[in-house]
Amino acid sequence: MNNYEIEVFISKDEIAEKVKKLGKIITDEYKNTKELVVIGLLRGSVIFLSDLVRELDLPVSIDFMTVSSYGNEMESTREVKIIKDLDENIMGKDVLIVEDILDSGLTLKKVMGILESRSPNSLKLSVLLNKTGRREADISPDYIGFEFEDGFVVGYGIDYAQKHRNLPYIGIVKEVK
Numbered sequence: 001m002n003n004y005e006i007e008v009f010i011s012k013d014e015i016a017e018k019v020k021k022l023g024k025i026i027t028d029e030y031k032n033t034k035e036l037v038v039i040g041l042l043r044g045s046v047i048f049l050s051d052l053v054r055e056l057d058l059p060v061s062i063d064f065m066t067v068s069s070y071g072n073e074m075e076s077t078r079e080v081k082i083i084k085d086l087d088e089n090i091m092g093k094d095v096l097i098v099e100d101i102l103d104s105g106l107t108l109k110k111v112m113g114i115l116e117s118r119s120p121n122s123l124k125l126s127v128l129l130n131k132t133g134r135r136e137a138d139i140s141p142d143y144i145g146f147e148f149e150d151g152f153v154v155g156y157g158i159d160y161a162q163k164h165r166n167l168p169y170i171g172i173v174k175e176v177k
């Protein structure tokens, strides 16, 4: 896409309110857990994760994995590559994946399969955005911020060709002809 503009889709305040709510729900659900391992998928999850963990009133550790499937494009390459693995062993632990967006589901299918095979005590998924219209893999997040059907979003960690991750809101990319 040569020329495009970005329209506000979900405001900074709406995101902040939702993250607070999710934080309360997750804190309540894990209140008897000794240690919750929060896993972020780089790079898109970093902003959501850093806001969400500060709303968790729980003993938390944080680890990251890098996987990439979109490169600089708007369509998934369909090949989900593990570029950096976790640093810690998750066997027997309560694990929560924190992800920016669930779209085709191919990324999370692969990641959840890998993490499940490492025998955590529990494995749950929190996504800020659940984009439902292009789903290919059967994934049901445990905690969802916002749901929408279609549209290419950017901001609050999410990029288009590595740009716009620093927008404080979620925007929709619109082509300008």
Ligand SMILES: O=P(O)(O)OC[C@H]1O[C@H](OP(=O)(O)OP(=O)(O)O)[C@H](O)[C@@H]1O
Binding pocket: 041, 042, 043, 044, 045, 067, 068, 069, 070, 071, 076, 099, 100, 101, 102, 103, 104, 105, 106, 107, 108, 158, 159
């Ligand atoms: O459900 P899917 O269709 O697989 O799409 C979701 C994935 O796409 C984005 O990652 P991307 O590959 O753009 O890498 P990034 O995290 O570095 O932005 C996003 O962060 C999700 O991980």
Ligand SMILES: Nc1nc2[nH]cnc2c(=O)[nH]1
Binding pocket: 070, 101, 102, 103, 104, 131, 151, 152, 153, 154, 158, 159, 160
């Ligand atoms: N920027 C961006 N990356 C994505 N990766 C998967 N879906 C999307 C999307 O809607 N926008």
